[in-house]
Amino acid sequence: MDFSSFLTSLGTSFLIFVVLMLLFAWLSRKPGNSVIYYPNRILKGMDPWEGGKRTRNPFAWIREAITSSEDDVISMSGVDSAVYLVFLSTALGILILSGIVLLLVLLPVAATDNNLKLSANSSTSNGTFNDLDKLSMGNVKANSERLWAFLIATYWVSFVTYYLSWKAYKHVSGLRAAALKSPDVKVEQFAVLVRDIPAVPEGKTRKEQVDSYFKGIYPDTFYRSMVVTDIKQVTKIWVKLEGYKKKLARAEAIYEQSKTTGSPEGKRPMNKTGFLGLVGKKVDSIEYYNEKINELIPKLEAEQKVTLREKQQASALVFFTSRVTAAAAGQSLHDQMVDSWTVIDAPEPRQIIWKNLLIKFYSREIRQYVVYIIVALTILFYMIPIGLISAVTTLKNLVKYLSFLKPIVEIVAIKTVLEAYLPQLALIIFLALLPKLLLYLSKAEGIPSQSHAVRAASGKYFYFTILNVFIGVTVGGTLFDTFKTIEDQPKELVSILAKSLPSNATFFLTFVALKFFVGYGLELSRIVPLIIFHLKRKYLCKTETEVKEAWAPGDLGYVSRVPGDLLIITIVLCYSVIAPIILPFGVLYFGLGWLILRNQALKVYVPSYESNGRMWPHIHVRLIGALLLYQVTMLGYFGVKEFRYTPFVIVLLILSLIFIFVCQKKFYRSFQSVPLEVASHELKESPNMEHIFRAYIPPSLSCEKDEEQFEDALSQVSRTTSSV
Amino acid sequence: MDFSSFLTSLGTSFLIFVVLMLLFAWLSRKPGNSVIYYPNRILKGMDPWEGGKRTRNPFAWIREAITSSEDDVISMSGVDSAVYLVFLSTALGILILSGIVLLLVLLPVAATDNNLKLSANSSTSNGTFNDLDKLSMGNVKANSERLWAFLIATYWVSFVTYYLSWKAYKHVSGLRAAALKSPDVKVEQFAVLVRDIPAVPEGKTRKEQVDSYFKGIYPDTFYRSMVVTDIKQVTKIWVKLEGYKKKLARAEAIYEQSKTTGSPEGKRPMNKTGFLGLVGKKVDSIEYYNEKINELIPKLEAEQKVTLREKQQASALVFFTSRVTAAAAGQSLHDQMVDSWTVIDAPEPRQIIWKNLLIKFYSREIRQYVVYIIVALTILFYMIPIGLISAVTTLKNLVKYLSFLKPIVEIVAIKTVLEAYLPQLALIIFLALLPKLLLYLSKAEGIPSQSHAVRAASGKYFYFTILNVFIGVTVGGTLFDTFKTIEDQPKELVSILAKSLPSNATFFLTFVALKFFVGYGLELSRIVPLIIFHLKRKYLCKTETEVKEAWAPGDLGYVSRVPGDLLIITIVLCYSVIAPIILPFGVLYFGLGWLILRNQALKVYVPSYESNGRMWPHIHVRLIGALLLYQVTMLGYFGVKEFRYTPFVIVLLILSLIFIFVCQKKFYRSFQSVPLEVASHELKESPNMEHIFRAYIPPSLSCEKDEEQFEDALSQVSRTTSSV
Structure with missing residues (x-):
């Protein structure tokens, strides 16, 4: 040049x-x-x-x-x-x-x-x-x-x-x-991520296993644990449902718009049901999406239940009432075998890559x-x-x-x-x-x-x-x-x-x-x-x-x-x-x-x-x-x-x-x-542990109606007052 | 061959x-x-x-x-x-x-x-x-x-x-x-060794600095700390004193023996005061060693006081009432700067190399x-x-x-x-x-x-x-x-x-x-x-x-x-x-x-x-x-x-x-x-913290008469009941 x-x-x-x-x-x-x-x-x-x-x-x-x-x-x-x-x-x-x-x-x-x-x-x-x-x-x-x-x-x-x-x-x-x-209370400072949990012992559930393990080590500051589940299936359904909800909102917006621009009673939007909306039967969109949503909601709820009960994995999130305990736990070896019960600092809820929590040590x-x-x-x-x-x-x-x-x-x-x-x-x-x-x-x-x-x-x-x-x-x-x-x-x-x-x-x-x-x-x-x-x-x-x-x-x-x-x-x-x-x-x-x-x-x-x-x-x-x-x-x-x-x-x-x-x-x-x-510095307010715990529930598993179903995977052992 | x-x-x-x-x-x-x-x-x-x-x-x-x-x-x-x-x-x-x-x-x-x-x-x-x-x-x-x-x-x-x-x-x-x-209670499982403590802040003693630092992080399980001192000088005197004590015992034994073998009133052993006992004035051994011992005891006590007060170093042993806390502390980073407040598991008292505790990180x-x-x-x-x-x-x-x-x-x-x-x-x-x-x-x-x-x-x-x-x-x-x-x-x-x-x-x-x-x-x-x-x-x-x-x-x-x-x-x-x-x-x-x-x-x-x-x-x-x-x-x-x-x-x-x-x-x-x-397993008896603490006092500093003089370097902040 x-x-x-x-x-x-x-x-x-x-x-x-x-x-x-x-x-x-x-x-x-x-x-x-x-x-x-x-x-x-x-x-x-x-x-x-x-x-x-x-x-x-x-x-x-x-x-x-x-x-x-x-x-x-x-x-x-x-x-x-x-x-x-x-x-x-x-x-x-x-x-x-x-x-x-x-x-x-x-x-x-x-x-x-x-x-x-x-x-x-x-x-x-x-x-x-x-x-x-x-x-x-x-x-x-x-x-x-x-x-x-x-x-x-x-x-x-x-x-x-x-x-x-x-x-x-x-x-x-x-x-x-x-x-x-x-x-400020940051949720990730009160939690650790536990992976490579060994097989559940006979006659215990996974949550009992996790709870008794951590309660034994941290009798004063252990709050609760959340067993990680394989949410691939439930997330698939949830994404579908959210998609339909969006499409429904869109169809309704189009309908409302058509009332102002075209005839006063409006024109109901239509779509084809097949591949990419290009082929298949032509249907009324609002009705179609409503139907689909009503179909999916019970399916999602059923899948949520199945996931929480049967798709528990060898990982868990464990919550503590103290920042210092969580910070120390994230740095400490917990089990004699380094490849089991590995504990690291919990990531923020929004940046957890859930599917990677299922992968084992080796x-x-x-x-x-x-x-x-x-x-x-x-x-x-x-x-x-x-x-x-x-x-x-x-x-x-x-x-x-x-x-x-x-x-x-x-x-x-x-x-x-x-x-x-x-x-x-x-x-x-x-x-x-x-x-x-x-x-x-x-x-x-x-x-x-x-x-x-x-x-x-x-x-x-x-x-x-x-x-x-x-x-x-x-x-x-x-x-x-x-x-x-x-x-x-x-x-x-x-x-x-x-x-x-x-x-x-x-x-x-x-x-x-x-x-x-x-x-x-x-x-x-x-x-x-x-x-x-x-x-x-x-x-x-x-x-x-x-x-x-x-x-x-x-x-x-x-x-x-x-x-x-x-x-x-x-x-x-x-x-x-x-x-x-x-x-x-x-x-x-x-x-x-x-x-x-x-x-x-x-x-x-x-x-x-x-x-x-x-x-x-x-x-x-x-x-x-x-x-x-x-x-x-x-x-x-x-x-x-x-x-x-x-x-x-x-x-x-x-x-x-x-x-x-x-x-x-x-x-x-x-x-x-x-x-x-650094972790031992004073907090502005004593942390709301329930809020911290709920922040880690993945969106596809969170459910407005029924709180009790979480009890299977999301254990609750002690809710002692926080002592940070 | x-x-x-x-x-x-x-x-x-x-x-x-x-x-x-x-x-x-x-x-x-x-x-x-x-x-x-x-x-x-x-x-x-x-x-x-x-x-x-x-x-x-x-x-x-x-x-x-x-x-x-x-x-x-x-x-x-x-x-x-x-x-x-x-x-x-x-x-x-x-x-x-x-x-x-x-x-x-x-x-x-x-x-x-x-x-x-x-x-x-x-x-x-x-x-x-x-x-x-x-x-x-x-x-x-x-x-x-x-x-x-x-x-x-x-x-x-x-x-x-x-x-x-x-x-x-x-x-x-x-x-x-x-x-x-x-x-069984093992003293080293309740202690950690802290090195590279930063300079003492204005208006505080070393022990206050250490105590407030660890009390802030471990409010519930911190027991007490012991500031490491430079014991080179005091150990020198102590070794000399122990040597004279041994020689005195030896001279007395010889004297006793001579009573049985020789004349009934015995023959008092003599020695020369110079180099290797080969040159110098000849003196009565028992009197000479007694004199030397009486000379050295106040010297040792004075040196002990000086050591505890003025020869404090940037290291300390910190004692906890819980094995788990001590184990976690030994693995955790304590300060934002890795080269200050470094904490490791305490060695057994008998195997501590005291002079190496004075050496800084770099x-x-x-x-x-x-x-x-x-x-x-x-x-x-x-x-x-x-x-x-x-x-x-x-x-x-x-x-x-x-x-x-x-x-x-x-x-x-x-x-x-x-x-x-x-x-x-x-x-x-x-x-x-x-x-x-x-x-x-x-x-x-x-x-x-x-x-x-x-x-x-x-x-x-x-x-x-x-x-x-x-x-x-x-x-x-x-x-x-x-x-x-x-x-x-x-x-x-x-x-x-x-x-x-x-x-x-x-x-x-x-x-x-x-x-x-x-x-x-x-x-x-x-x-x-x-x-x-x-x-x-x-x-x-x-x-x-x-x-x-x-x-x-x-x-x-x-x-x-x-x-x-x-x-x-x-x-x-x-x-x-x-x-x-x-x-x-x-x-x-x-x-x-x-x-x-x-x-x-x-x-x-x-x-x-x-x-x-x-x-x-x-x-x-x-x-x-x-x-x-x-x-x-x-x-x-x-x-x-x-x-x-x-x-x-x-x-x-x-x-x-x-x-x-x-x-x-x-x-x-x-x-x-x-x-x-492993550290969280039950103990046979609740640990006697005073005993654990005293196990770490180097022999040349331990003193039968006066307990109070330790308070300078060996701080005592809290003696809460143990909670292991």
């Missing part, structure tokens, strides 16, 4: 960004769009425009994002969002502090040397270089004294990262502790390793399609194989745009398909909570992006030439990576620019959800519930968001010293990201769970992993530059490993479980 | 063994020796000869050892001894089951082939072989169909090991659980790694002396360098004996020096309990013996020839190991035989302690206390005993298929060992601590490690034999790794901490 196409790409990206910003400023002020731009506020029952005054300033959101405090973010969007913003601001801080020094020092040092010119003149190879390359480390002569500046810069970037990420870890740890010691272990193997294989096999795509989607190839495109491509403007975006677009679309698969695989491991599954999927996605995008693209360009070299001497990989980095600098500059201008432009303007919402509301939605569903904003989607950001910081760190010109782009990415995500957290996204920042250690270790990759790259690149003091970089590698180790030692366990001191 | 010197060695060993057995039979019946052969019984206040009848049968001890139950062993010598015996019987079982099949099948298969004869005839090299070698796998031709028998044998040995070690793990786990759930971490590095370096550098010793101590070299020995060595009998023992004796003496150093290093890690330090030292010693003795001797013989090969291709190490195994078979046969005949002969007959005791009693001991100290039996000494046994099982396993003739030797070793150690556990050794079998997982993992080494060796040796189905051995390697993994998963955590269900 030459310099002009880089500038074109940058310009186009910026243009798109400006257009999207203007669109946002215009669209977000229309009251009809408030459900798209302020759903979080609306769902919390707040006025979308704070105090009623609809500001005329289109950039007011920036002021709001900056002035709102971290507590605002936590109260609007939870600790997880706040922790994510801490990550963005930490990355921003690292890049700003690195950038100030590196741009001021390294650019002059590099620009005043003339290695590239010399080699372009002297060598017989068709060496090409552009103005950007002159500003990079590639322009410094081998074994030059100037390399000292780059070595010191490598240290500077590392120490800035250590310092800021340490501070961030401490801060996040504080946020988590504050959330956990909050005086089955979970085996599933985990099988998934790891599948993921590892996928990482390796995705290398091939990525390679093929980047090989095929050159403009030349497109013209060659799809010759009818030739006239279009010949137009200079289009050609430049295509040349700039073609390889990256393929990559971005390609990566968008992965998170779903990874989330599915992570859930298949037998993980009991949604947040844990998201963390696991996010971690896997990170390895994908780093291996396939960063290393794949970097080395891929020179891979075919050097494949034999690698095969012969695997050690060479580092120096190959280092050698091929500079030639890919502009590719990644474009990639980062595309990500932040177009990505964040789309994020803020929410064009796609807006269009979908308006289309749905106009042509599909008939009832209030349907409209509400149409604008439901979802959550931040950490599965792909966090690895995406980590990929950017990895790229920027790796190039930071080699081509410092990338740093302003990184600063822009994380600056814009922080600003826009803060806005989105405050106004748009509604978290679907709260894990109190358990994501952080995973982000942190990968951030330092990125730093390690950067240091390895620098080790290789200094080697390529034949710098005599290259071994000094090894010191940094060791420092990074020690840093990770110390951080894990000092902080990690308090992210895994709840420290007892 | 040729066949005749092997037989001589075997014969000599057996002769020594028979002599020692006869000595034992004779000596153990003399009443004056009962304190050497039955100290454990005497200390427990039992009659040494059970019911008074001194049996005339010299082999009665064998019947007693066999008929006594495991409960007898536990009641006489604790769970740790019982677990060690389980290890011996498991090893015995593995070797018997392997031996039956391997001897019956493999010996005929090997003996009827003629590879060695052929190669000795055809090759130009001076190939030597003896009758033993004909019974080994070396006598089977390369790529012969007969190798199938050896492959199946390899599988058989592995599966026997899996099965028996799994059963043993389950059994030991049960022993541990039974000991922990015992209804200091412990760093010490651990420093010790690991030192140990690793030691392993590597000990290779050199071992190599040198085995190179120098050949008979030829002896004669060459110490030519005056020539006439002695020329005598055939002496020559054969020397040839047989010289290399092994050097090795055994050499290894005897190590355990002390390793125990010292392990304590330097900052480990708070004696039993843990012993485990750590034993683990390190195992790596020493395996690396230096087994691999060192095996490869060492052929090392100098093949050093260049290894340097060039490290992969070759396995096949070099495999190739050099057969030629060292007789060396190890002798080694094992020496170990069990001479080692266990000495163990049972206790000749050395017996002689030392009689000498001491005759020439040194004057008081009853001194006599008692002279026969104090000590404990089993796991530091060197366990690695020694593990070395034998490693050697026997590795040779089991290659030269099955080693199996009967292994069976004899573990059979005799089990018998004699059972006798010693019942009658002789007094355990100095009880860790409830925490040693077992370490033994087990190393046992399977030995199996892995065996499998790797077989992989190499089948490769050397050019057997086409060699890769089948890899399956075994994977199986072993899975087996270790499953065992660790299933059992290990319950060895690290006390399962709550």
Whole structure:
């Protein structure tokens, strides 16, 4: 990619960004769009425009994002969002502090040397270089004294990262502790999840077994237990019933509407009973759905009874009247055999993955390793399609194989745009398909909570992006030439990576620019959800519930968001010293990201769970992993530059490993479980145990009419007064 | 070593063994020796000869050892001894089951082939072989169909090991659980050890800080805390005082004695006050020591006060009124920062290493790694002396360098004996020096309990013996020839190991035989302690206390005993298929060992601590490690034999790794901490908390006169009635 196409790409990206910003400023002020731009506020029952005054300033959101405090973010969007913003601001801080020094020092040092010119003149190879390359480390002569500046810069970037990420870890740890010691009663702090319960002994029911076990260990604080049942069947019926209820509401709404628009007595809606409503007998919808609902209600109740009585599993939720006991129980070994009576902290009711509670200890272990193997294989096999795509989607190839495109491509403007975006677009679309698969695989491991599954999927996605995008693209360009070299001497990989980095600098500059201008432009303007919402509301939605569903904003989607950001910081760190010109782009990415995500957290996204920042250690270790990759790259690149003091970089590698180790030692366990001191803080009010217990009844099992039927599976042994 | 010197060695060993057995039979019946052969019984206040009848049968001890139950062993010598015996019987079982099949099948298969004869005839090299070698796998031709028998044998040995070690793990786990759930009050089950307490906040004392922290978390079960103090100084004075008290008693005893033997008014003993009682003024001993004692008592009391008030450390022992709370507290994270308020199960009072309680979190971490590095370096550098010793101590070299020995060595009998023992004796003496150093290093890690330090030292010693003795001797013989090969291709190490195994078979046969005949002969007959005791009693001991100290039996000494046994099982396993003739030797070793150690556990050794079998997982993992080494060796040796189905051995390697993994998963955590269900069992009586608390006061701080002075460091906040 030459310099002009880089500038074109940058310009186009910026243009798109400006257009999207203007669109946002215009669209977000229309009251009809408030459900798209302020759903979080609306769902919390707040006025979308704070105090009623609809500001005329289109950039007011920036002021709001900056002035709102971290507590605002936590109260609007939870600790997880706040922790994510801490990550963005930490990355921003690292890049700003690195950038100030590196741009001021390294650019002059590099620009005043003339290695590239010399080699372009002297060598017989068709060496090409552009103005950007002159500003990079590639322009410094081998074994030059100037390399000292780059070595010191490598240290500077590392120490800035250590310092800021340490501070961030401490801060996040504080946020988590504050959330956990909050005086509000949180149901999950009074429960533990028990799995791998041994077979029921003769003459006892499951609930008696569980109750007597825990009553024996915790005579004073045990409250009650709830045996987990296999709710697959009952949930199926319940979902069907809810579906019919929705359709009935819809049919009634259509009927009401028809009264106002058409004839006063209205037109009763009809539907076909067969496949997708396309075939079969035509019937009156309202009557049909009512009939179906009346059919299903007794069926659901019968299935609920069967489930509670006969589908009890070897898992249970156990409730305590004390936060400390629940926290201690979640960390303690209960049985002599580690694979029975395993106890962990209960997830929030909304994020329990019920079907995974049925999976046994060794089955979970085996599933985990099988998934790891599948993921590892996928990482390796995705290398091939990525390679093929980047090989095929050159403009030349497109013209060659799809010759009818030739006239279009010949137009200079289009050609430049295509040349700039073609390889990256393929990559971005390609990566968008992965998170779903990874989330599915992570859930298949037998993980009991949604947040844990998201963390696991996010971690896997990170390895994908780093291996396939960063290393794949970097080395891929020179891979075919050097494949034999690698095969012969695997050690060479580092120096190959280092050698091929500079030639890919502009590719990644474009990639980062595309990500932040177009990505964040789309994020803020929410064009796609807006269009979908308006289309749905106009042509599909008939009832209030349907409209509400149409604008439901979802959550931040950490599965792909966090690895995406980590990929950017990895790229920027790796190039930071080699081509410092990338740093302003990184600063822009994380600056814009922080600003826009803060806005989105405050106004748009509604978290679907709260894990109190358990994501952080995973982000942190990968951030330092990125730093390690950067240091390895620098080790290789200094080697390529034949710098005599290259071994000094090894010191940094060791420092990074020690840093990770110390951080894990000092902080990690308090992210895994709840420290007892934290759990022992005073509560605002004594907890309503009945309420806590009922919060864990899955919706498909909850039943308005009859409370007594729960007694089978949901035991009640003692309801001593709470003693928290 | 040729066949005749092997037989001589075997014969000599057996002769020594028979002599020692006869000595034992004779000596153990003399009443004056009962304190050497039955100290454990005497200390427990039992009659040494059970019911008074001194049996005339010299082999009665064998019947007693066999008929006594495991409960007898536990009641006489604790769970740790019982677990060690389980290890011996498991090893015995593995070797018997392997031996039956391997001897019956493999010996005929090997003996009827003629590879060695052929190669000795055809090759130009001076190939030597003896009758033993004909019974080994070396006598089977390369790529012969007969190798199938050896492959199946390899599988058989592995599966026997899996099965028996799994059963043993389950059994030991049960022993541990039974000991922990015992209804007897054990003081350590009501306490936890708290380290890394943060700085004392302004206006609070250390004990107030600790009390308020734990009272907040455990309002119902917290009893009291004891702040750990730096007792180095006070212990120094206390030891001095105790020394003077002993000397006074001794002087008085001498004085009393002189009244009966010499003049009726007696002769007052005198001593010199200077260095070692050799120089200085001569004084009346009784007066002098009385004076010294009267001087030291107020000094000790003053130092006790200073220690309790001013030498408080950032550690404390915290006592609970409930076993479950103490067990849960030992497993739970207490503070948001993992490196402060770290809580672990309290060790028994007698095995606390007080000075290690003063060491801080990161200091412990760093010490651990420093010790690991030192140990690793030691392993590597000990290779050199071992190599040198085995190179120098050949008979030829002896004669060459110490030519005056020539006439002695020329005598055939002496020559054969020397040839047989010289290399092994050097090795055994050499290894005897190590355990002390390793125990010292392990304590330097900052480990708070004696039993843990012993485990750590034993683990390190195992790596020493395996690396230096087994691999060192095996490869060492052929090392100098093949050093260049290894340097060039490290992969070759396995096949070099495999190739050099057969030629060292007789060396190890002798080694094992020496170990069990001479080692266990000495163990049972206790000749050395017996002689030392009689000498001491005759020439040194004057008081009853001194006599008692002279026969104090000590404990089993796991530091060197366990690695020694593990070395034998490693050697026997590795040779089991290659030269099955080693199996009967292994069976004899573990059979005799089990018998004699059972006798010693019942009658002789007094355990100095009880860790409830925490040693077992370490033994087990190393046992399977030995199996892995065996499998790797077989992989190499089948490769050397050019057997086409060699890769089948890899399956075994994977199986072993899975087996270790499953065992660790299933059992290990319950060895690290006390399962709550186990701790929740009923107690015989409600615990006397005051007694439990006082058990942890170090002897140098305990004081008969004044109870109140403890209130400074040993806080007393609540003495609620116990609620276990």
